[in-house]
Structures are given as structure tokens and as C-alpha cells.
Amino acid sequence: MTHKLFILAYDGCQLLDVTGPAAVFGAANDAIEKPAYDLQIVSAEGGLVTTNCGVAVQSRKIGGQPDTLLVAGGSRGLKAAMMNADVRRWLQKVTPGTRRYGSVCTGAFVLASAGLLDGKRVATHWASCARLAERFPAVSVDAEALYVVDGKVWTSAGVTTGIDMALALVEADLGAATANLIARHFVLYARRPGYQSQFSPMLQAQAAADAPFAALIDWMQDHLDRELDVPTLARHAGYSERSFYRKFTEATGKTPAHFVEDLRLDAARTLLSKGLSLKLIAGRVGLKSSARLGQAFERRFGMAPSLFREMHASPELAS
CATH class of the missing domain: 1.10.10.60 (Homeodomain-like)
Structure with missing residues (x-):
């Protein structure tokens, strides 16, 4: 079965929050030699999205129903993404029908602003944990974990931890052997489990x-x-x-x-x-x-x- 997987991007988002997980899912398709993932980068308006480092990525306008949805983190564009009414309505519409949804790094703020993390234990970048907990008191922030799985909600700490979480998603879908094969292909020092602390x-x-x-x-x-x-x-x-x-x-x-x-x-x-x-x-x-x-x-x-x-x-x- 092909999994429809969306990554939500926006101007100012962290490039690696998009391309890190995307590379893992693309590698999964290569590893099993068939399209396990139909990966789409989406944004509020579609077209080119300029990331925090100036590199632009092509996106499709939000719409449709994903099986798995991830929201990228960012800095400069994060507030605008949180306040975008079209993004909020779309997230609230599609997440009930997803098998899984979540975020990389500060993408958790976008989900939380749509009320989609209430009552959930989540991870975000260590520098933003206190801010997330203070702004959204209904969200339980785990300041230690690399990534957290709470029911169908998957959230990761930041940047490279999005790769760790993406490997865990691949393992859940395609098995440990495929995830380990991708990790070796990426020349990772080790596959890091979600419970590992952000600071060893x-x-x-x-x-x-x-x-x-x-x-x-x-x-x-x-x-x-x-x-x-x-x-x-x-x-x-x-x-x-x-x-x-x-x-x-x-x-x-x-x-x-x-x-x-x-x-x-x-x-x-x-x-x-x-x-x-x-x-x-x-x-x-x-x-x-x-x-x-x-x-x-x-x-x-x-x-x-x-x-x-x-x-x-x-x-x-x-x-």
C-alpha cells in the first residue's frame, strides 16, 4: 500500500525539517523498489517556499487527505504559520482522518495553535520547550526526549531528530530491516531511539x-x-x-x-x-x-x- 505523506512547509521554515524526513521516505521507496510513500511538500499558497537558509523548495497548495502529516519547524515564519487561518482550518479538517500526524522541531507550535496537541505529550526543540508549555498549558511538553509518540501524534525535538523520527515511522510501516538499511545508507553513527535525551x-x-x-x-x-x-x-x-x-x-x-x-x-x-x-x-x-x-x-x-x-x-x- 502506498502511504500519502504530506510535509507542511512555509516561508522561513527550517530546511532540514523538510528535507531530512523527505530524504528518509524517498530512501524507503528506493530500498523496497516500489512507491511505499507518495510524498508531497505542501504550503498555504503552493509554489516556491523560501526556507530559513534561503533555499527554496517547490510545494503544492494545501488540500487533499494525507495518511501521515508532518509540520516543519521554523523561526522567522513560525508566527505567520501559526496565525494563518487557512492552514489552521485545513489542519483541523484533515487530522481526524489521518493515521498519524505530528511535527518536527517547532512545528509543534503550529499544531498546538490549532488545538491539535491538547492533552498530548510532545517533544520540541530544547530551546522552545518552556515557551511551548507556557503558551499551551493543555500540552504536556517532554523536554528530554528526541521524539515522542502519543497515540497517533508523533513529535520530534528538532532538526536532525526529524530524521530519527522518520526512521521510526518507516520502521512502523516497513519493518526494522528497511529502517536500518536506510540508516546505513545515510552513514548514521547510530539510530537514536525517541527516549534518548536531547543532550547526552x-x-x-x-x-x-x-x-x-x-x-x-x-x-x-x-x-x-x-x-x-x-x-x-x-x-x-x-x-x-x-x-x-x-x-x-x-x-x-x-x-x-x-x-x-x-x-x-x-x-x-x-x-x-x-x-x-x-x-x-x-x-x-x-x-x-x-x-x-x-x-x-x-x-x-x-x-x-x-x-x-x-x-x-x-x-x-x-x-
């Missing part, structure tokens, strides 16, 4: 202006099964233990012990989604035993790792 411990450290520890953290991620105590880390970084503890905590905002636990639990979530046993995961991430993994995981995420694995592992992988 590594990215948080790299984003800190005074963080001199990116190389050390990269090494830590590759050696989670080792003893990563302060003496070991200080020696590897070339500091005294006291100096390392102070500088690392200042740079990352977390003590070395808390930071190491964050790395280990992030890695554990990824391995759980692959259906691996708790004992094997505990050994790989340096948490020693499945009991210790369970205690740390439940303390951090509020659920047992076995339940998380049941919820997120592919059926063919779960063990």
Missing part, C-alpha cells in the same frame, strides 16, 4: 565552554566495563585526584561518579532495546551485576530494566 552526557560536556574533558569522556564511553573511579580517571587525564575532581565537576556540572553512572545507564538503555540479557548488559556497562543494574536503572528512570526492555526491544530481539 558527552554532548553536555562538549557544549560546556570550559570543558577540557571531551577526549576523556570519549575514552570512558569505550571502556565502561573498566573501573572508572577518580584515581583511574585522574591518571588518564593527567591531573592530580583533587584537581581532577574539582575541574571535572566544574566543567560537566556533575561529580565523576554521577557522570560515569549517566554514561553507563545511557549505554544500558541502548543495549536493553536490543533485547540483551540483564546480566550481559550489567557486565558490558560496568555495573557488575543485574541486581545493581536494576537498582540504578529504576532509581534513574522509574522502571525496572526488564520492563524497559519489554517495551522497547524488537520482538525478534527480545530475550
Whole structure:
């Protein structure tokens, strides 16, 4: 079956919010060698839409009934898109008949302004989470997730996360093998699940202006099964233990012990989604035993790792 998929664009929208998901769906057609997706870029007036970087994309005037509808995010043109009465009426008309609808990045504001996110848990770009929650109190904003699926509503955090969400949509339609094939074709480092935080411990450290520890953290991620105590880390970084503890905590905002636990639990979530046993995961991430993994995981995420694995592992992988 061919899925009719619309991406709503507007002047000033983020180019990658349109072309990132579009490239994924186009690649899906190539991967299975038949038109799984009838992809259309649509806009209020049709014709050329000038994106935020000045690149124009061709669009068709809004109309018709999509199976899946996504709204691109943007900055300069976002307010106009939210206030466009024709866009609002069209969204309110077609979304009840869609199988899925959602947004990339700040496209959530357009849907929320049409009342289509009330009572839903959603994601948007980290810099806009507070603004979305304040302006639309009936919407539950998840400030952490890369993308969120709440019923038939799919929303993603921003820019590249639209690719992650599009891959998840392809997986839902065509299976994990096709989605993984596309990810390999795009030379992605990894397929990121929706529950992953917008800011990984590594990215948080790299984003800190005074963080001199990116190389050390990269090494830590590759050696989670080792003893990563302060003496070991200080020696590897070339500091005294006291100096390392102070500088690392200042740079990352977390003590070395808390930071190491964050790395280990992030890695554990990824391995759980692959259906691996708790004992094997505990050994790989340096948490020693499945009991210790369970205690740390439940303390951090509020659920047992076995339940998380049941919820997120592919059926063919779960063990």
C-alpha cells in the first residue's frame, strides 16, 4: 500500500525539517523498489517556499487527505504559520482522518495553535520547550526526549531528530530491516531511539565552554566495563585526584561518579532495546551485576530494566 505523506512547509521554515524526513521516505521507496510513500511538500499558497537558509523548495497548495502529516519547524515564519487561518482550518479538517500526524522541531507550535496537541505529550526543540508549555498549558511538553509518540501524534525535538523520527515511522510501516538499511545508507553513527535525551552526557560536556574533558569522556564511553573511579580517571587525564575532581565537576556540572553512572545507564538503555540479557548488559556497562543494574536503572528512570526492555526491544530481539 502506498502511504500519502504530506510535509507542511512555509516561508522561513527550517530546511532540514523538510528535507531530512523527505530524504528518509524517498530512501524507503528506493530500498523496497516500489512507491511505499507518495510524498508531497505542501504550503498555504503552493509554489516556491523560501526556507530559513534561503533555499527554496517547490510545494503544492494545501488540500487533499494525507495518511501521515508532518509540520516543519521554523523561526522567522513560525508566527505567520501559526496565525494563518487557512492552514489552521485545513489542519483541523484533515487530522481526524489521518493515521498519524505530528511535527518536527517547532512545528509543534503550529499544531498546538490549532488545538491539535491538547492533552498530548510532545517533544520540541530544547530551546522552545518552556515557551511551548507556557503558551499551551493543555500540552504536556517532554523536554528530554528526541521524539515522542502519543497515540497517533508523533513529535520530534528538532532538526536532525526529524530524521530519527522518520526512521521510526518507516520502521512502523516497513519493518526494522528497511529502517536500518536506510540508516546505513545515510552513514548514521547510530539510530537514536525517541527516549534518548536531547543532550547526552558527552554532548553536555562538549557544549560546556570550559570543558577540557571531551577526549576523556570519549575514552570512558569505550571502556565502561573498566573501573572508572577518580584515581583511574585522574591518571588518564593527567591531573592530580583533587584537581581532577574539582575541574571535572566544574566543567560537566556533575561529580565523576554521577557522570560515569549517566554514561553507563545511557549505554544500558541502548543495549536493553536490543533485547540483551540483564546480566550481559550489567557486565558490558560496568555495573557488575543485574541486581545493581536494576537498582540504578529504576532509581534513574522509574522502571525496572526488564520492563524497559519489554517495551522497547524488537520482538525478534527480545530475550
